[in-house]
Amino acid sequence: xxxxxxxxxxxxxxxxxxxxxxxxxxxxxxxxxxxxxxxxxxxxxxxxxxxxxxxxxxxxxxxxxxxxxxxxxxxxxxxxxxxxxxxxxxxxxxxxxxxxxxxxxxxxxxxx
Amino acid sequence: xxxxxxxxxxxxxxxxxxxxxxxxxxxxxxxxxxxxxxxxxxxxxxxxxxxxxxxxxxxxxxxxxxxxxxxxxxxxxxxxxxxxxxxxxxxxxxxxxxxxxxxxxxxxxxxxxxxx
Numbered sequence: 001x002x003x004x005x006x007x008x009x010x011x012x013x014x015x016x017x018x019x020x021x022x023x024x025x026x027x028x029x030x031x032x033x034x035x036x037x038x039x040x041x042x043x044x045x046x047x048x049x050x051x052x053x054x055x056x057x058x059x060x061x062x063x064x065x066x067x068x069x070x071x072x073x074x075x076x077x078x079x080x081x082x083x084x085x086x087x088x089x090x091x092x093x094x095x096x097x098x099x100x101x102x103x104x105x106x107x108x109x110x111x112x
Numbered sequence: 113x114x115x116x117x118x119x120x121x122x123x124x125x126x127x128x129x130x131x132x133x134x135x136x137x138x139x140x141x142x143x144x145x146x147x148x149x150x151x152x153x154x155x156x157x158x159x160x161x162x163x164x165x166x167x168x169x170x171x172x173x174x175x176x177x178x179x180x181x182x183x184x185x186x187x188x189x190x191x192x193x194x195x196x197x198x199x200x201x202x203x204x205x206x207x208x209x210x211x212x213x214x215x216x217x218x219x220x221x222x223x224x225x226x227x228x
Contacts, residue, residue: 035217037219043201043221043224044219045219046219047217047219091155095217099157099170100145102156104153
């Protein structure tokens with residue numbers, strides 16, 4: 001069965017610090033897809049990134065970067081120079097032969 | 113940018129009443145989904161819908177729930193005889209292709225249902 005583990009329940013950082021959100025997944029599918037979504041206090045789910053299992057290239061988008069390592073089944077998310085607007089719950093998710101499965105989320109608080 | 117829209121944003125209903133949550137998926141998308149998130153918990157899959165029929169559903173999606181695409185734009189979730197434990201945020205979502213093609217699923221802003 002698909003499973004996503006986000007071991008960090010809550011993280012608090014001071015503005016401008018870097019922060020890494022961990023995501024570990026389990027799947028028996030040979031082809032699968034990994035996602036990160038952001039849920040700000042307003043409640044919506046905002047898509048951030050999708051990564052295919054056959055593409056281990058890391059990605060950077062502005063202050064955001066993602067490190068996908070198949071060998072450790074991890075898909076970690078780093079925010080560089082965090083800002084107060086980054087405060088949200090971040091969900092890692094996995095899909096393949098089963099519907100999208102979410103982790104429990106990590107609540108990030110960025111303090112000014 | 114196209115988005116999934118949901119109404120109502122918040123609904124309070126009496127236990128035992130029926131509720132209909134409405135969604136307008138992104139216009140060129142063919143696959144539609146409902147997920148729910150009980151307060152403070154993770155987002156859980158309820159059902160997926162394609163070509164006017166349910167393609168997958170979870171254990172949560174029992175006979176109390178139904179989905180419908182009544183016209184070319186709306187996608188609805190009906191909850192019959194609501195229970196206190198149905199209180200949750202319900203997210204509608206859509207994608208161009210099936211999720212097993214890796215296509216991104218885009219979510220709406222959610223409908224917060226409170227059953228009292």
